[in-house]
Amino acid sequence: MAGQPKPRAEGAPVGRRAVLGMLGAGAAGLAAAPYLQRGWEGLLGAASQVDATGLTGLLPNPGGFRYYSVVGSVPRKDETNYALTVGGLVTKPKTYTLSDLRAMPQTRVVHDVVCTDGWRVDKTPFDGVKLADILDASGVRSPGAAVRFTCFDGAYTESLTLEQARRSDILVALNMQDKPITHEHGGPVRLYVAPMYFYKSAKWLSGISVTDKVVPGFWEERGYAIDGWLDDADRHGEAA
Ligand SMILES: Nc1nc2c(c(=O)[nH]1)N[C@H]1C(S)=C(S)[C@@H](COP(=O)(O)O)O[C@H]1N2
Ligand SMILES: [Mo]
Numbered sequence: 001m002a003g004q005p006k007p008r009a010e011g012a013p014v015g016r017r018a019v020l021g022m023l024g025a026g027a028a029g030l031a032a033a034p035y036l037q038r039g040w041e042g043l044l045g046a047a048s049q050v051d052a053t054g055l056t057g058l059l060p061n062p063g064g065f066r067y068y069s070v071v072g073s074v075p076r077k078d079e080t081n082y083a084l085t086v087g088g089l090v091t092k093p094k095t096y097t098l099s100d101l102r103a104m105p106q107t108r109v110v111h112d113v114v115c116t117d118g119w120r121v122d123k124t125p126f127d128g129v130k131l132a133d134i135l136d137a138s139g140v141r142s143p144g145a146a147v148r149f150t151c152f153d154g155a156y157t158e159s160l161t162l163e164q165a166r167r168s169d170i171l172v173a174l175n176m177q178d179k180p181i182t183h184e185h186g187g188p189v190r191l192y193v194a195p196m197y198f199y200k201s202a203k204w205l206s207g208i209s210v211t212d213k214v215v216p217g218f219w220e221e222r223g224y225a226i227d228g229w230l231d232d233a234d235r236h237g238e239a240a
Contacts, residue, residue, distance in 0.1 A: 088209035
């Protein structure tokens, strides 16, 4: 004879098994939604976006980052196949491999990472090549006034004015927290725009194109501000 399921007392703590079940169901429910499909970070990325309990924050998720992607899967790139193309309104279009970028002078920027969703990671070190150096190497030509970034996820885009792009706290970043940027964080190469909200920092960077005016990026076409300045940013100077 089948026993009656026992009603759970109101306010009783949700068991560990139930929490794991919810996380599993949440991740499975995201099958058609944007998330990364591989690895622990990918699973956390998926779970954290459907987790109303906040309990994914208790799983080992070092440093408090959330993992975002607007597409379901992104090709992996490494030293054998990574390429960054620089073109548009420049005199010398160029393509950089990962080792080309590693051989250039490296700059370190330490700043707080802040997402518009409300999470932040204070004093995060990034290292890489100054975007300004890459623009100088290709020579911006008239009427170049803005920079557009594309990503090898095939969907995300970002943009900056040329004046912003020449700041010394904006990097074509290779390292984050003193380690090569992982695939989940947009590696091997992502943009890091220290004085602005993290949505400006395009992951999986594949292209830099100088344009005559600012072309709104992925989120900016969906309502985000084109200028993503953080509250403490010195808008005309350098790193705050
Ligand atoms: N290609 C790409 N870049 C992106 C995004 C994205 O979905 N795709 N999300 C942006 C947003 S909103 C944030 S907060 C950060 C998240 O970076 P993380 O996944 O390394 O934490 O990446 C930004 N760059
Ligand atoms: Mo974000």
